[in-house]
Amino acid sequence: MGDDIKVDKTLDIKGQVCPYTFVRSKLAIEKMNLGEVLEIILDHKPAVENVPKSMENEGQKVLKINQTGEKEWHVFVRKDKEKKKNA
């Protein structure tokens, strides 16, 4: 599905809407290591724009967005940033 992209974790959140699509994606990527790739499967169209935008805002790299059906998208995000730890 991701062609040449090696996926480390897949999060199927079809049926979820904003902002929980990003909340769940963010919780998933927080638990991953730098450089790993998260595949997010969505069926809520606004989330296809919002999740990648929010991921980039938080310093992650959106590698690709594939539409695989009339209402199904796969978003591939690479973890590029670890949240700054203050204490």
Place this chain on the structure above:
Amino acid sequence: MAKGENVMEFSEDQILRYSRHILLPEVGGDGQERILNAKVVLVGAGGLGSPVGYYLAAAGVGTIGVIDNDRVEISNLQRQIAHNTSRIGVDKADSAKLTYETLNHDVKVVTHKERLTSKNIMQIIRDYDIVVDGSDNFPTRYLVNDACVMLKKTLVSAAVFRFEGQVMTIFPGEGPCYRCLFEIPPPPGMVPSCQEAGILGVVTGVIGTIQATEVIKAILAIGHPLKGSLLLWNALDMSFRKVKVPRNRECPVCGDHPTIKELIDYEQFCSMSH
């Protein structure tokens, strides 16, 4: 926190309940986890303590201690929002526990139905990470300050009077303490009598909510705390002022050569509890 330590799995309800926190880049899932693991103790479940506890419970602070040995009276209800009319006569600590635990089942409220003294304070506050002073009298204020300095506990101190309030966050060893600001309690004659000590109810809400904000910032280690600065707010002018407070090297409790090495029980001269 290293990867392996991030073991907490949020329940479905927690994902929804804390979603607006998790969305914040400065909080996220790991920040919310820190909040859930935090232990905060409130000195007093009155005008200040009520909103502090309310917002900390909403935020998901996992353990909230409530120190109060008073009972709810009808004259409290103009400002002490943790309580309500049906709780008149109930211990304030129990009333606050019911309010906070009903708001959020993730929160465990531990009640301490005692008046703080030099004998019991160390034992009570020892197990908490952060202390919030919402007391209504100088003896307790100084006792709490000194105990927090001695135990190196973060203390969010506040006071209100009529239309005004002040807040300062004390990080012992890093910034000034309350005694750096006011070395000794005022003499009894300088303190307004109970009859003079009116308070606009919402002032306790504003100042208490600022205290809760300082607590959550301290838990998350984000932003700039009121360390070394006293925040003054006046409701009538709607003015905020921040006054720099230097650390006093001669401070009797947190200075270079402290002279106060044991806790002091000052005389209570007006409890202002009504």
